[in-house]
Amino acid sequence: MEISNVIDFQLITDAAQMFFDPRIHAIDHRAQSILETSTAIVTSIAKAIEVIGDGDCGFHSFQVFYPSMSVDEMRTSVIVELCSHEQLYNSLASQHGFDLVDDETVQEHALRILDNGEYAGILTLSALASVFECVVDSVYPTINDNDPYTNLLNTNFQPHPASLAINGDYRAFHLRILWSGPEATVGHDWRPNHFVPLLCKKMRC
Numbered sequence: 001m002e003i004s005n006v007i008d009f010q011l012i013t014d015a016a017q018m019f020f021d022p023r024i025h026a027i028d029h030r031a032q033s034i035l036e037t038s039t040a041i042v043t044s045i046a047k048a049i050e051v052i053g054d055g056d057c058g059f060h061s062f063q064v065f066y067p068s069m070s071v072d073e074m075r076t077s078v079i080v081e082l083c084s085h086e087q088l089y090n091s092l093a094s095q096h097g098f099d100l101v102d103d104e105t106v107q108e109h110a111l112r113i114l115d116n117g118e119y120a121g122i123l124t125l126s127a128l129a130s131v132f133e134c135v136v137d138s139v140y141p142t143i144n145d146n147d148p149y150t151n152l153l154n155t156n157f158q159p160h161p162a163s164l165a166i167n168g169d170y171r172a173f174h175l176r177i178l179w180s181g182p183e184a185t186v187g188h189d190w191r192p193n194h195f196v197p198l199l200c201k202k203m204r205c
Contacts, residue, residue: 082123
């Protein structure tokens with residue numbers, strides 16, 4: 001199949017699910033505690049949602065926003081996006097210092113996430129902004145003192161111009177992803193090992 005046909009096939013038409021519904025969503029209480037104590041997010045209207053921690057938590061997080069889309073479909077879309085704009089993403093990683101977080105090239109990253117259970121990482125978050133044509137907010141908690149990753153990973157990713165040239169203006173909404181992980185312990189730097197999505201509890205979030 002031609003890569004252009006794959007891109008056409010993968011265009012997203014569903015609206016993102018942005019709001020917390022207690023009938024179908026469960027709160028991740030550890031992540032919610034991190035959200036409340038270590039971020040600037042207004043937690044009275046934002047909830048951290050529980051997703052499976054099987055190594056594909058990044059994709060599971062976006063599946064909360066797009067429940068009709070499978071993890072494999074998302075993975076395919078991300079790989080196509082990365083491979084179609086490899087130079088752009090390599091430059092992005094270098095310019096913003098993301099290679100300090102994930103020291104693999106775009107090609108290495110795309111080959112690695114072909115398999116289930118592989119950590120998605122910063123390049124996947126960046127690519128998903130163009131896949132879903134929206135802003136992806138990366139929320140990294142302030143837990144460690146003088147953590148060099150705090151400013152680096154508290155950021156947002158926007159669809160790149162090449163994507164917008166094909167698909168038109170991006171949708172004016174944000175999908176927020178929290179870097180979560182274990183409880184902090186005294187004398188050890190905290191490091192995230194899990195992604196969770198943040199949903200709005202009210203109509204504005």
